[in-house]
Amino acid sequence: MTISNYYDLDSIRQTVERGGHRGAVGGMWEEVGLLTFRYLVAKGLRPEMKVLDVGCGCLRVGIHLVDFLDSGNYFGIDLSEDLLEAGYQHELVPLGLQTKVPRGNLLCDGEFAFDRLPTDHHFDVAVAQSLFTHLPLNHIRLCMTNLTPVMVPGGSFHATLFHCPDDAEWQRPLLHDRGGITTHPARDPYHYRAADFRHAIHGLPWSVTEPADWEHPRDQAIVTFERLRSAPASARTPNLG
Numbered sequence: 001m002t003i004s005n006y007y008d009l010d011s012i013r014q015t016v017e018r019g020g021h022r023g024a025v026g027g028m029w030e031e032v033g034l035l036t037f038r039y040l041v042a043k044g045l046r047p048e049m050k051v052l053d054v055g056c057g058c059l060r061v062g063i064h065l066v067d068f069l070d071s072g073n074y075f076g077i078d079l080s081e082d083l084l085e086a087g088y089q090h091e092l093v094p095l096g097l098q099t100k101v102p103r104g105n106l107l108c109d110g111e112f113a114f115d116r117l118p119t120d121h122h123f124d125v126a127v128a129q130s131l132f133t134h135l136p137l138n139h140i141r142l143c144m145t146n147l148t149p150v151m152v153p154g155g156s157f158h159a160t161l162f163h164c165p166d167d168a169e170w171q172r173p174l175l176h177d178r179g180g181i182t183t184h185p186a187r188d189p190y191h192y193r194a195a196d197f198r199h200a201i202h203g204l205p206w207s208v209t210e211p212a213d214w215e216h217p218r219d220q221a222i223v224t225f226e227r228l229r230s231a232p233a234s235a236r237t238p239n240l241g
């Protein structure tokens, strides 16, 4: 069993070659793209900010961000070069937005190597729409670790998840009434408790909100991680000298 179907890059390539890139990232192209974009604006996004779209796919959210942000301020990273290329050629170019995004701002990488992005590495805002829903917890922890040095203190990272409430049995499949998706403890699509995300940032200079319902059509909740100036005192090694 693989981490998720997104790791079957040949299958993703075939879908993209058939013109199915929008479906490959979950469809609901306008609905989810606009929902996410409007959420970020409501949370204070401004055109002069630098934004990192983690697991950006073929730019369902990205096209709105590129349109809104000042030129050069949008960066995306994704496991699939085919999805990135489809997003650039088949979504950005027809909208005339490719002039606002150097092609090098879209990086193919599956290990959260944000230091490979061509920037001075300080993002004000990051977003991950429908990414953690497809990843195991250690990947999320790696993502948070590697995001730490590339975010400005006070920067925010908004990420969606399938939420398993504390009164539900985490170890069993969970049916989400809105959207009708069944999620799982240890296979894609994954669900998480709020405590799992607190665990993922333990010892790192991040805080995280409780999962919130934001009327996502597939019942994904959203959390906001805030980049703190330093690791919380409880996570530091005590000075015994």
Ligand SMILES: C[S@@+](CC[C@H](N)C(=O)[O-])C[C@H]1O[C@@H](n2cnc3c(N)ncnc32)[C@H](O)[C@@H]1O
Pocket: 006, 024, 025, 026, 032, 054, 055, 056, 057, 058, 059, 060, 061, 077, 078, 079, 080, 083, 109, 110, 111, 112, 128, 129, 130, 131, 134, 135, 139
């Ligand atoms: C459901 S799609 C969402 C894409 C985009 N965020 C959107 O909302 O349209 C999930 C995306 O995560 C990407 N992905 C999965 N694992 C990844 C990893 N380890 N690093 C970067 N991207 C990853 C997939 O290639 C895919 O594009």
